[in-house]
Amino acid sequence: xxxxxxxxxxxxxxxxxxxxxxxxxxxxxxxxxxxxxxxxxxxxxxxxxxxxxxxxxxxxxxxxxxxxxxxxxxxxxxxxxxxxxxxxxxxxxxxxxxxxxxxxxxxxxxxxxxxxxxxxxxxxxxxxxxxxxxxxxxxxxxxxxxxxxxxxxxxxxxxxxxxxxxxxxxxxxxxxxxxxxxxxxxxxxxxxxxxxxxxxxxxxxxxxxxxxxxxxxxxxxxxxxxxxxxxxxxxxxxxxxxxxxxxxxxxxxxxxxxxxxxxxxxxxxxxxxxxxxxxxxxxxxxxxxxxxxxxxxxxxxxxxxxxxxxxxxxxxxxxxxxxxxxxxxxxxxxxxxxxxxxxxxxxxxxxxxxxxxxxxxxxxxxxxxxxxxxxxx
Amino acid sequence: xxxxxxxxxxxxxxxxxxxxxxxxxxxxxxxxxxxxxxxxxxxxxxxxxxxxxxxxxxxxxxxxxxxxxxxxxxxxxxxxxxxxxxxxxxxxxxxxxxxxxxxxxxxxxxxxxxxxxxxxxxxxxxxx
Numbered sequence: 001x002x003x004x005x006x007x008x009x010x011x012x013x014x015x016x017x018x019x020x021x022x023x024x025x026x027x028x029x030x031x032x033x034x035x036x037x038x039x040x041x042x043x044x045x046x047x048x049x050x051x052x053x054x055x056x057x058x059x060x061x062x063x064x065x066x067x068x069x070x071x072x073x074x075x076x077x078x079x080x081x082x083x084x085x086x087x088x089x090x091x092x093x094x095x096x097x098x099x100x101x102x103x104x105x106x107x108x109x110x111x112x113x114x115x116x117x118x119x120x121x122x123x124x125x126x127x128x129x130x131x132x133x134x135x136x137x138x139x140x141x142x143x144x145x146x147x148x149x150x151x152x153x154x155x156x157x158x159x160x161x162x163x164x165x166x167x168x169x170x171x172x173x174x175x176x177x178x179x180x181x182x183x184x185x186x187x188x189x190x191x192x193x194x195x196x197x198x199x200x201x202x203x204x205x206x207x208x209x210x211x212x213x214x215x216x217x218x219x220x221x222x223x224x225x226x227x228x229x230x231x232x233x234x235x236x237x238x239x240x241x242x243x244x245x246x247x248x249x250x251x252x253x254x255x256x257x258x259x260x261x262x263x264x265x266x267x268x269x270x271x272x273x274x275x276x277x278x279x280x281x282x283x284x285x286x287x288x289x290x291x292x293x294x295x296x297x298x299x300x301x302x303x304x305x306x307x308x309x310x311x312x313x314x315x316x317x318x319x320x321x322x323x324x325x326x327x328x329x330x331x332x333x334x335x336x337x338x339x340x341x342x343x344x345x346x347x348x349x350x351x352x353x354x355x356x357x358x359x360x361x362x363x364x365x366x367x368x369x370x371x372x373x374x375x376x377x
Numbered sequence: 378x379x380x381x382x383x384x385x386x387x388x389x390x391x392x393x394x395x396x397x398x399x400x401x402x403x404x405x406x407x408x409x410x411x412x413x414x415x416x417x418x419x420x421x422x423x424x425x426x427x428x429x430x431x432x433x434x435x436x437x438x439x440x441x442x443x444x445x446x447x448x449x450x451x452x453x454x455x456x457x458x459x460x461x462x463x464x465x466x467x468x469x470x471x472x473x474x475x476x477x478x479x480x481x482x483x484x485x486x487x488x489x490x491x492x493x494x495x496x497x498x499x500x501x502x503x504x505x
Contacts, residue, residue, distance in 0.1 A: 112445075113445065113447045113448060114448075115448035115449070116448075120388070121388075121449075122387045122388030122391070124447070124448060124449030124450065125387050125449055125450065125451050125494065125495065125497060125499075126387055126450070126451070126452070126472060126494050126499040127443065127446070127447060127450040127451075127452050127456060127458065127472065127494070128458055128470060128472070129447055129448065129449060129450075130443055130447040130458070131447075133441055133443065133458060136441035136443075137439045137440075137441060137459075137460065140439050140440065140441060140483065141438075141439050141483075144439075144483045185444070186442075186444045187443075187444055187445055188441045188442075188443050188444070189441050189442040189443075189444075190441075191441075230419070230420075233438065233439075233460060233468050234439065234460070239470070240412055240413060240469065240470050241401075241410075241411060241412040241413075241467055241468060241469045241470070242467070242468045243409070243410070243466060243467060243468070244462055244463075244466045244467065244468055
């Protein structure tokens with residue numbers, strides 16, 4: 001059987017830079033090609049995810065590397081764009097039309113709250129166009145229903161920042177204590193500044209091919225891409241309304257279910273997880289929805305230390321978005337970069353021991369969620 | 378609160394000024410409700426909708442006090458936005474008002490009112 005194999009990955013550090021998003025993408029893609037040992041002239045198609053980079057960003061990356069005439073597709077799926085680019089690359093390979101394809105995610109974002117034309121103009125004027133508001137709603141409901149505490153929210157940030165010390169490509173690389181997090185200023189209650197990730201700049205890329213994976217290589221084992229259902233009251237679709245119904249499954253749970261089904265694996269078989277910690281509460285909720293613990297126990301899970309490096313199932317060993325920042329079109333591929341390198345044993349002091357199966361999870365505006373399960377062969 | 382006669386609603390199909398209430402669309406075929414009003418039913422895809430006034434009282438399902446002004450916002454900070462659960466069977470996102478935002482709690486009873494923001498009129502539910 002033929003596999004979709006990640007033969008190379010590259011990442012430009014996430015942070016603030018003078019270079020353009022396209023420039024960052026060129027650097028990340030060249031690193032991925034070198035890692036793969038694949039020549040640009042052997043790439044058959046390119047998929048580029050971004051939200052702010054304007055017209056033809058993927059085409060400009062290709063132009064910089066040299067006009068080879070390949071098909072280029074730009075994708076906009078907000079924060080889950082990287083996952084969507086990988087899935088588009090997979091479909092291109094499985095079509096049989098291409099041998100080797102690349103997925104590259106790039107972004108260069110303004111500071112502060114995201115200015116999103118996703119929201120109708122009237123919602124902006126009256127102050128409802130607040131991107132992290134949905135995270136605050138999720139946090140508040142979780143605290144109300146399950147007794148999750150502010151300290152547990154702070155512990156997520158403490159954990160991920162502790163991991164970031166070992167990641168040279170993260171934007172923030174110092175330890176931050178839970179007390180510092182709890183002393184940071186209020187932004188969207190109950191979330192404080194250090195419980196929220198920073199929109200920033202960066203790029204990440206992967207080279208994929210289709211053939212049986214060789215020993216030491218990483219293959220795609222399963223994937224799920226879903227959008228929110230009407231009735232999910234809180235989420236990245238940021239609805240003006242929803243019907244009063246209970247028991248509607250959240251988009252993360254549904255995407256994870258699909259990825260587990262396709263991979264034939266379950267949460268107990270994971271060795272590491274890179275998930276969408278746009279904010280501390282989303283990490284706690286995602287650990288539940290990905291099936292890493294029972295509903296309502298996400299706060300206790302982080303408190304137990306199980307999701308720290310060295311724990312039972314490290315979550316966001318890279319430092320997560322809380323430490324790396326979130327260049328939205330690139331962040332999903334940044335997760336892929338981390339998991340591929342973890343499965344190859346290349347992560348030095350943040351290496352998860354004996355890592356064989358890893359999961360990525362990204363959530364984006366519109367109610368998108370992509371979940372990828374990768375396996376080191 | 379009574380809105381100034383000259384004030385312009387921030388959007389079409391959001392609320393009526395007299396009497397003050399949110400507007401919704403109810404599907405005559407399947408009964409599905411939406412806010413704001415819509416041209417067709419997203420539950421059954423039929424075109425047979427009627428515009429109705431939504432409940433002026435409800436319960437606070439969730440809320441957040443926002444301390445930094447988002448892009449395009451014409452009002453002041455801090456302010457609260459929440460989701461109000463209406464007896465109609467709909468949850469709507471709304472600005473939330475209270476004497477003391479710090480005292481708001483999930484489950485609070487809230488009542489509809491019009492809310493001037495900048496030079497337009499918007500809508501809110503106020504803690505009763």
